[in-house]
Structures are given as structure tokens and as C-alpha cells.
Amino acid sequence: MVATPAHLRRSAAALGNEEVLRIRNDFPILQQHVNGRPLVYLDSGATSQNPLSVLAAEQEFYEQRNSAVHRGAHHLAVEATEAFENARETVADFVGAEWDELIWTSNATEGLNLLTYSFLNASLPGAGPEAARFALAPGDELVVTEMEHHANLIPWQELAARTGAVVKFIPIDDAGALDLEAAAGIIGPRTRVLAFTHASNVLGTINPVAALVALARSAGALVVLDACQSAPHLPLDVKALDVDFAVFSGHKMLAPTGIGALYGRSELLNAMPPFLTGGSMITTVTMERAGFLPSPQRFEAGTQRISQAVALAAAVNYLSETGMDRIHAWEAELGQRLVRGLESIPGIRVLGPAAGQERIGLAAFDVAGVHAHDVGQFLDSRGIAVRVGHHCAQPLHRRLGLTATTRASTYLYNTTDDVDAFLNAAADVRAYFQA
Amino acid sequence: MSLDQLYQQIILEHAKARHGSGLAAADAPKEASSGQSHQLNPTCGDEITVRVSVAGGKVSELRWDGDGCSISMASASVLTDLAEGMTVAELRTVIDSFREVLRSRGKVPADPEVLGDAAAFEGVSRYAARVKCAMLSWVAAEDALGQALTA
Numbered sequence: 001m002v003a004t005p006a007h008l009r010r011s012a013a014a015l016g017n018e019e020v021l022r023i024r025n026d027f028p029i030l031q032q033h034v035n036g037r038p039l040v041y042l043d044s045g046a047t048s049q050n051p052l053s054v055l056a057a058e059q060e061f062y063e064q065r066n067s068a069v070h071r072g073a074h075h076l077a078v079e080a081t082e083a084f085e086n087a088r089e090t091v092a093d094f095v096g097a098e099w100d101e102l103i104w105t106s107n108a109t110e111g112l113n114l115l116t117y118s119f120l121n122a123s124l125p126g127a128g129p130e131a132a133r134f135a136l137a138p139g140d141e142l143v144v145t146e147m148e149h150h151a152n153l154i155p156w157q158e159l160a161a162r163t164g165a166v167v168k169f170i171p172i173d174d175a176g177a178l179d180l181e182a183a184a185g186i187i188g189p190r191t192r193v194l195a196f197t198h199a200s201n202v203l204g205t206i207n208p209v210a211a212l213v214a215l216a217r218s219a220g221a222l223v224v225l226d227a228c229q230s231a232p233h234l235p236l237d238v239k240a241l242d243v244d245f246a247v248f249s250g251h252k253m254l255a256p257t258g259i260g261a262l263y264g265r266s267e268l269l270n271a272m273p274p275f276l277t278g279g280s281m282i283t284t285v286t287m288e289r290a291g292f293l294p295s296p297q298r299f300e301a302g303t304q305r306i307s308q309a310v311a312l313a314a315a316v317n318y319l320s321e322t323g324m325d326r327i328h329a330w331e332a333e334l335g336q337r338l339v340r341g342l343e344s345i346p347g348i349r350v351l352g353p354a355a356g357q358e359r360i361g362l363a364a365f366d367v368a369g370v371h372a373h374d375v376g377q378f379l380d381s382r383g384i385a386v387r388v389g390h391h392c393a394q395p396l397h398r399r400l401g402l403t404a405t406t407r408a409s410t411y412l413y414n415t416t417d418d419v420d421a422f423l424n425a426a427a428d429v430r431a432y433f434q435a
Numbered sequence: 436m437s438l439d440q441l442y443q444q445i446i447l448e449h450a451k452a453r454h455g456s457g458l459a460a461a462d463a464p465k466e467a468s469s470g471q472s473h474q475l476n477p478t479c480g481d482e483i484t485v486r487v488s489v490a491g492g493k494v495s496e497l498r499w500d501g502d503g504c505s506i507s508m509a510s511a512s513v514l515t516d517l518a519e520g521m522t523v524a525e526l527r528t529v530i531d532s533f534r535e536v537l538r539s540r541g542k543v544p545a546d547p548e549v550l551g552d553a554a555a556f557e558g559v560s561r562y563a564a565r566v567k568c569a570m571l572s573w574v575a576a577e578d579a580l581g582q583a584l585t586a
Contacts, residue, residue: 373479373504373568374442381438389479403480403502432438433505434447 015322015330017415023322024413026051037383040418045201045229045362045409046387047251050315054254057314061307069306070280070297084306087313088296091261094316095227095246096237101269103262103299104309108228109151111247111262112195114275114299115224116155119193121273123163130271134222138164141190143221145170145178145207146399147200150392152226156195165192172399176203176352180211191221198230198246202393202407203352204335204359206230209241217242222268228252232319232411233360234328238263250308254315259308262299269295276301319412327412331361334410334419338363341423347430351400361410364391367426369435372404378432379406382425440558441565442505445513449552450505455515458498464488467495470582474575476567481507485575487518489583494518494526497576504568506559511572513552518576523584529553530577537566 024030027049032039041049061083067076069084085099092102105111121127122134136142142156146169153167160167168191170183178196187194194216199206209225216223225246230236232253238246245268250259264272274281274292278301283291292298319327339355342348347368353359367375376388387407390397397403408422429435463469467488475482481503488496497518499511518526533553536545541561545554559569 371481371504371508373481373506373565377441377562377565378438394480397480433442434451 015326015412017417020330020413020415024415026053026318027413028052030413034383034385035381040382040384040421042408042410042414042418042422043385043387044232044252044411044414045391045407047257048232048254048411049413050254050256050311051318053318054256054311054314058256058307058311061310066307068303080306083310084304087309090313091309091316092263094236094320095231095248095261095263096239097263098266100295101263101266103264103269103296104304105247105260105262106258106305107249107251107260108226108247109155109249111260112151112155112224112226114262115245115264116159117275118272118299120159120162121275127273131273134272136160136163136165136192139190140165140192141168141188142166142193142195143168143170143187143191144194145196146172147176147178147203147205147393147396148195148197149201149226149228150394151228152195152197152224153395156193169395170196172203172396175354176200176205176400178207178212180208183212183215187215187219187221189219191216191219193222193224194219195224195226197226197228198236199233199360200352200396201229201362202364202391202396202405204362204364205352206234206358206360209243213242229360229362233331235324244268250312250315253312254318255312256308259305259312261312264295266295269298272298274298274301278302280304322412330412331410331414332358334414334416335359335361335363337416337419338408338410338423341419342426345423345427347435348426351402351405361414362407363409364405364407365426366402366405367429367435370429370433372406374433375406375426375429378429379422379425382421384422384425386422441562443555443558445552445555446509447505449509449512452512453508454512455497455499455519456501456508456512458484458486458500461498463498464490464496466490468583468586470579470584470586472575472578472582474571474578476503476507476571478567479504481568481571483507483511483572483575485511485572485579487576487579487583489523489580492522494521494523494580499572499575501572503571504565506556506565506568507571510553510556510569513555514572514576517551517553523580526576526580530573533573534570536560537569 065079067080069081089099092099119134122131123136223243225243227246227248231248246263251257281301349366351364372388467490469488471486473484483501485499545557547554
């Protein structure tokens with residue numbers, strides 16, 4: 001196993017610039033210059049960077065342990081299986097789940113599709129009595145919110161279109177907060193699923209999970225949490241939040257692309273029909289039928305993403321050693337600095353909560369008279385990487401009267417200097433484009 | 436390559452002037468045969484609708500409505516200035532030339548004799564992510580032209 005860097009001893013003191021500068025040494029990609037300026041990476045909301053320990057974990061796996069898992073009696077097969085299942089325990093523990101409640105997926109999008117396709121399978125004739133609790137029929141309602149990423153909207157739309165169920169959504173107010181009064185009217189006896197994001201990838205808001213779960217529970221609906229923007233940035237405990245399912249992506253939390261996870265309550269997972277079928281997920285197979293293993297194997301057909309799972313565990317170790325509460329606090333500070341700075345620039349409108357109100361370390365904004373693409377291009381010329389476009393949330397942008405915005409998003413390796421370099425450049429945008 | 440080579444002054448000016456913008460505000464000329472095309476860039480949500488009207492073998496009018504970045508808006512404005520008064524064959528030649536330059540990753544220089552003000556978009560070809568922005572209205576115009584001729 002690759003050891004965690006020595007300087008990452010969990011400290012009680014708050015994370016600050018000095019420690020962040022040491023953390024940055026673990027991220028080779030951040031050392032480069034772009035367009036003649038030191039790279040300022042403020043696009044971790046889209047994808048984060050990998051520390052050396054994560055890169056080393058993946059390399060070590062391929063150099064020392066690579067083999068198929070859950071089969072074969074040879075030494076490497078045992079080593080690989082152990083690394084793979086240890087990784088599962090580490091990541092499950094990171095989000096407060098049991099090992100058998102964590103299913104590997106490619107990313108959060110696949111996790112959500114796994115759920116919706118399983119529910120679709122449960123709705124088909126011959127699905128069996130165990131699956132009946134997931135079966136959807138005309139008149140059933142699937143509730144999402146107006147701020148969802150397309151990944152937590154389109155799979156539900158498709159599921160509704162195939163089963164006759166209806167998608168309803170909880171609206172947001174002009175400040176980007178969910179209208180909980182409206183939610184109480186929308187979530188009712190017909191609601192079968194409530195799916196919502198923990199933290200908005202555009203607004204930066206952290207949604208009131210407890211209040212929403214309470215509404216879903218009183219209606220007897222399943223709760224699905226999109227934890228893409230929370231798992232990487234704040235302490236997450238799926239049991240304490242009392243959600244039935246949660247999804248997140250590894251590449252947003254210091255791991256490589258191609259790995260993510262779905263959490264599900266064990267009792268639910270073991271009653272759900274499989275999504276993908278094939279090798280590794282079966283008990284007895286005849287030419288006519290097959291029996292399926294319990295979770296997690298039940299949902300892991302075919303050879304898995306073993307090295308990526310190992311790398312995700314290394315990423316989670318890096319985060320845990322730094323301390324999720326400390327990362328959360330530091331990013332909250334950076335988020336406030338972003339909003340305060342942006343709000344002080346004439347012609348810039350920040351989406352979501354105003355300065356002083358809770359938000360994660362990201363801010364999406366509109367620049368009067370300058371398209372987001374042009375803003376991003378200008379910032380890039382100063383070595384600053386941000387995201388531009390609709391951030392896979394077209395309905396949210398439409399609700400706010402916009403088609404595209406610019407988004408700066410932080411992580412544990414960003415300093416206040418990063419934020420200030422960004423703010424200084426953002427202040428020059430309108431003059432450059434003569435807006 | 437500097438930002439100023441991408442955002443040449445002529446592009447910034449056209450992005451504001453938006454010659455030809457206002458399709459919805461006016462009907463197509465009655466004496467002409469017209470075609471219309473809507474194009475969308477799904478990565479950023481930019482969209483444009485272009486109407487091309489042809490009379491006597493010439494482009495009598497080009498009008499558009501769109502929402503997008505300065506490159507896409509300026510490109511539509513420049514196209515309007517170029518296209519109006521051209522023969523159908525001339526417009527096709529210009530569109531082909533523009534496409535060749537834009538897709539060349541900086542290898543094919545723009546010929547100002549052929550492209551006029553559109554030669555200012557030469558720098559865009561080095562920014563792979565922005566080529567689609569510049570091409571959006573031209574693709575729409577090509578499609579609209581085809582429709583006008585079969586209408």
C-alpha cells in the first residue's frame with residue numbers, strides 16, 4: 001500500500017494557505033504555467049486533480065497486484081481481490097455505509113442509470129414479487145428539483161416515459177433556494193421516488209436534506225441523493241442523512257475518471273432486479289435461467305474497474321487524512337471570498353446565495369454584455385481555468401433567464417491567491433470586450 | 436498566440452453591431468425564394484436561426500436571430516455583409532473557403548480576397564473549442580441556402 005504523505009497528519013487547526021501550499025506539492029499538474037502565467041485551477045467542480053499518492057496507488061496495483069478479482073486461486077488473484085475489496089470498505093466507510101452497500105460504477109451518471117434501469121426492470125411483466133416495491137405504473141410520480149444536473153433528471157424522465165409515471169419538480173426561488181412549501185404540496189401519496197442534489201453544481205447551495213427526507217418518508221417514497229458535489233467537499237454520512245440511495249463520482253474527489261459509486265440500503269439492493277447481467281454476479285446458471293448474488297456483486301457484472309477502485313480508495317484516504325471538516329471549512333471560506341469579490345465587480349451577477357449565506361466553494365456568475373464562452377477564454381489567457389456553459393443544468397439556467405454562465409469552483413488545493421487572481425481577471429473582462 | 440489575435444478589433448465590433456440580426460422582426464422578401472435553418476451548439480447552448488433569400492440567382496437578403504458568444508455573433512454579422520449581393524455560387528465558394536480555414540488548426544491561411552472581413556476569424560482555427568462558434572451561422576446559412584433553392 002502507498003503511504004499517505006507525511007505532512008497530511010490530521011490537525012485540529014483550520015486549513016490555511018500555508019498548509020494548502022504544502023498540499024499543492026502533491027499535485028504535479030498544478031505546478032505548470034498556462035499562457036505564460038501560473039495555472040490557477042478553478043474547475044474542480046467539473047473534475048479534480050490527482051495527488052501523487054493516488055497516481056502511485058494505481059501504478060503500484062498494476063506493477064504488483066494486477067489480476068482478475070473474485071476468481072482464480074493464484075497469488076495475484078488473491079492480492080487483487082483483497083485490494084479491490086479493501087478499497088470498497090475504505091470508500092464505504094468514507095460515506096458512512098457498510099461494505100456491501102457500496103456498488104462500483106463508472107461515475108454518478110451510471111449510478112443513477114443503474115437505479116432507473118433496475119426500477120424499469122422491476123416494472124416489466126414477470127419481475128417477481130420481491131421487485132414489486134420498485135415497480136412503477138401510470139399515475140406514479142417521480143419528484144426531482146429544478147436545480148438538478150441533467151444526470152439526475154434525464155434518467156428519471158426516461159424511466160417515466162417507459163412506465164407511464166410522471167416527473168414532477170420542486171421549484172426554486174429567485175435566490176436559488178428550494179421552495180419547501182411547494183415541495184410539501186408536490187410530495188404526496190403518489191410520490192414513489194424523491195431524487196435531489198445534496199449541493200448544487202451551479203448555485204453552490206447545500207440543500208436541506210433532513211426536511212426533504214422527512215417529506216419523502218411521510219409519503220413512503222424512496223430517497224435518492226446526488227452527492228457529486230458534496231462527497232468531495234464536506235463530511236458525508238449517508239446513514240445519518242437517512243437517504244435510501246446516494247451516488248458520487250471519483251474524478252471529482254481526487255481519483256481518476258472511470259470510477260464512482262452507488263450507495264444503497266442493503267435491504268433495498270438485495271430486492272432490486274439487476275441492471276447489467278453476465279459474469280461475476282451469478283449463483284447458479286443453466287441454459288434457461290440464472291440466480292443472482294446479493295449486493296454488491298449483484299450489480300457488478302463483468303470484470304470491474306479494479307485499479308480505479310484502488311485509486312479512489314487512495315483519494316479517499318488523502319481526503320480523510322486532511323480532514324473533511326477542515327476541507328469543508330476552508331472551501332466555505334474560499335466560496336465566500338469568491339462571492340464577495342464577484343459581487344463587488346460592476347456588471348457581474350452571482351447565481352445562488354448572496355455573500356454571507358452558506359455555500360460550497362463554487363460560484364457561477366453572469367457578466368453583463370459578455371458571453372460566458374468569452375469570459376472563459378479571457379480568463380484562460382491569464383492561466384485561469386473555469387467552466388463555462390450551462391453546466392449540464394439547462395432547466396436551471398432557463399429558470400434564471402440565462403443560457404450560459406461562468407463557474408469558478410475550488411478544492412482543498414486552492415489558495416486565497418488563486419481566488420484573488422481570478423477576481424482580478426474577472427474585473428477586467430467587461431473592459432476587454434468593451435461591454 | 437495572444438488573445439488579441441483571436442479577438443481582433445473587427446470581431447469585437449461586429450459582435451456588437453450584429454448586422455443582419457432581426458429575422459423575427461421582418462418577413463422574408465416576397466419576390467424571393469427563402470430558406471431557414473436553426474443550428475444549436477449543445478455544449479454551450481448557443482443557437483442561431485438564419486434565413487437566406489434568393490432572387491434572380493443572387494442572395495437578396497440574409498437575416499438571423501441568435502444568442503451566443505462574441506465569436507458566433509460577429510461571425511453571423513460578417514457573413515451577412517458578405518453574402519448579400521453574392522451569387523449562389525459565390526456564397527458557396529466563400530462558405531467552403533471559410534470552413535477550410537476554420538478547420539485547418541491554423542494551417543490554412545485565410546485569403547482576404549475571398550473572405551473579406553471573415554479573414555479576421557483565421558485565429559479562431561487555433562482554438563479547437565471555438566471553431567464551432569464561428570461556424571454556427573455559416574452552417575445554418577448553407578442549409579438555408581439549400582432550402583431556398585429547392586423551395
